[in-house]
């Protein structure tokens with residue numbers, strides 16, 4: 001005999017749609033993942049480092065280790081929910097906007113900003129000097 005009250009209950013969340021988003025991405029919506037997804041996707045698109053997200057999580061009383069943050073960010077990325085922006089060999093940001101676009105890295109502010117791909121136009125390239133014409137390979 002089964003007791004209905006022992007059945008797993010849905011995780012209460014301010015954003016029930018995030019639970020659905022996680023499920024659709026093939027990730028089990030654990031309490032921790034939903035909490036991190038709320039921090040990541042609860043506002044406008046942004047770029048966040050694991051360290052930043054860790055600080056935010058602790059501030060929101062989501063008690064997770066930095067290692068868990070890294071794991072979750074990589075799981076979200078593998079599930080297609082985030083895009084990783086590597087600014088150098090040791091520093092990565094995670095972009096909540098997975099559409100095709102380019103980035104500037106503001107080194108002084110340690111911040112990544114977007115360049116919409118539609119705003120990049122390559123034009124007015126000078127002709128190479130006569131003796132330096134490129135030959136098609």
Ligand SMILES: [Zn+2]
Pocket residue numbers: 047095097101102103113114
């Ligand atoms: Zn971006």
